[in-house]
Amino acid sequence: MSSIHIDTNSSGPHKASVTDFIGKNPIFVCVTSYTETSQIPGITIAGADPQLIPCTPAADAEFLYYGQCKSISGVPATPDGIPTPALITRAALLRSQIPILIVDAGSKIKPQLPAISFGIKYGRDIRNQRALERADAQRAFEFGKMIGIQLAMSNDILIIGESIPGGTTTALAVLTALGIDAKNKISSSMSVNPHELKNEVVSSAMRGLEDHILQLRNDPIDLVSRIGDPMIPSVAGIASGAISQKTRVMLAGGTQMTAVLCLLKAMKIPLDGICIGTTSYVKNDKSSDILKLVRSISETVPILSVELGLEFSRKQGLRMYNSGIAKEGVGAGGAAITSILKSKGNLDSTSLLHSIEIEYEISIESQRVGSL
């Protein structure tokens, strides 16, 4: 387990450790959502063909289940051919027999698989409109909570990942509106993080809200419905349901998940039992700062990160993860951590890398890479 690191400020007899998050019976939940904010040119790596961006969440979810996509041909990949991190997630979950549940919370394109539907609309471009109907944000949280409570009866840890293009920008907006200094700390799937563009988008979105921002912070669901995306209240709801039943939660993702943490805190939901699970590529990213972000929200929420060692891979498409592209997504880091922890020593990151490479051979090298 030496490939998994933990950052926490907790101390004393209750000092958090990696072993706190070993699940005997974990389940991986992937929330697929969409925001029209992703259509802003330059905001997401999938920008090479904006028409395909709305398909990415469905394609990621399909990839998790089938090892191939149905909503697009090929698999989601960057213009350089770096495949979706769903590949890492799938390899990790398969390897340790961890079940998957897909939650469709405001997708634009529905995944072609049996998904739990929250029946809410996708998010709009936050620059010039309310992101979600307030009722949809409320429903996302409540339906999430219901599912979290049910899953907590069967499972001792919930790993919650996401697929929402453009989601780091809406996360930045929510963090900013909630009073967190998140500028230049949010990560990106691109090698050059477009901080300026993101800041501009958030400034536009904040315009008109600044006058009553303190009032808005007292109604965090309203706030997230104005300036967020459907993923944030959905994941927050699932997490809150699970921890209400004393089942642990790993928010599996990069800096986006700090917006979920921040929403939970604003709703006065205790964060005990929640951790962030991510990759070392996010944790060590010089163009963002997940540690500072988490610590500005909570002194104690642990951040687990895994060294996947993709830089040692025989596959170029995987080695690129270390050069600052993709980094994380679809819960890859959390899935890898959970897979390693569940195996109780039978699996380390070297053997997991081997599984990831096999998955790469099966699903990438033998298929045409999609044009995303």
Added chain:
Amino acid sequence: MSSIHIDTNSSGPHKASVTDFIGKNPIFVCVTSYTETSQIPGITIAGADPQLIPCTPAADAEFLYYGQCKSISGVPATPDGIPTPALITRAALLRSQIPILIVDAGSKIKPQLPAISFGIKYGRDIRNQRALERADAQRAFEFGKMIGIQLAMSNDILIIGESIPGGTTTALAVLTALGIDAKNKISSSMSVNPHELKNEVVSSAMRGLEDHILQLRNDPIDLVSRIGDPMIPSVAGIASGAISQKTRVMLAGGTQMTAVLCLLKAMKIPLDGICIGTTSYVKNDKSSDILKLVRSISETVPILSVELGLEFSRKQGLRMYNSGIAKEGVGAGGAAITSILKSKGNLDSTSLLHSIEIEYEISIESQRVGSL
């Protein structure tokens, strides 16, 4: 556990016993579907107001989650005021902390809760049209199998119930088409079982199929898509996925579930690990014969039945279950059996009856009974 009986033909060292179906970690799955066959006057007890029949599955599912309905006012009930068996299911699941998952497989009205959507259309009136597109029946089975496989990783037994008005008639049609002599053996939620009407409907549905019935039996998904309903292939799929992972399955329902068994057998899926779980009101029903039906499909599939003792209830609406109305539905019998078995002796049918009566007081006596 003396209130739970088992009928099985297995013998020797592997003789099935009630204790085989004790789940440490059970999950209850409720499949909601609709068939326009339910609109035939006199076919279902909900016939008092045909316009509300399509709402019953959604209302049942909502009742399970919330203890009240959202798609109708009040709760589903017979014209005499006998409430939906979902009341029994809810009380049993809550009592033993058994999680619920709703699968929307061809509902007409979508339940207002987070449900797994199979994305298929509801069934048509089998008298004069193909019930389902073949692709939808195939998808129901495949999506079911995918969910069954995932749930089997977390849960050691799956209890699968259903809510589909008119479903006993489509079950009769499927059994008949598959060569089972099911006439007058299928149960009904009504006190006087409308066997003649059901037989007429099935005769109409069979017209045109008889010439190539042997050929059809070699393609059971096609057969069920012509003459069945969306519930049957969906439940069969979920069951097949779970047993493929060696997780046991309890088909929680009355004679409808024999159509699921029969479909699985026709698809050459081994029935090991599957049982039927029902109420004594179905098992002892003089106007149907679940024992003979199951034995004409399988020598060994166990039938578990529970004596709920509703005849001893202080509530008239519950006592009526013993006079041949409602009897079973929404997995009530299987949920009660699982709840008792999971408690390992802490819960018997007397204390479960008490929980059911409390649920009755909360959800029926304090609310206006709906007009179904």
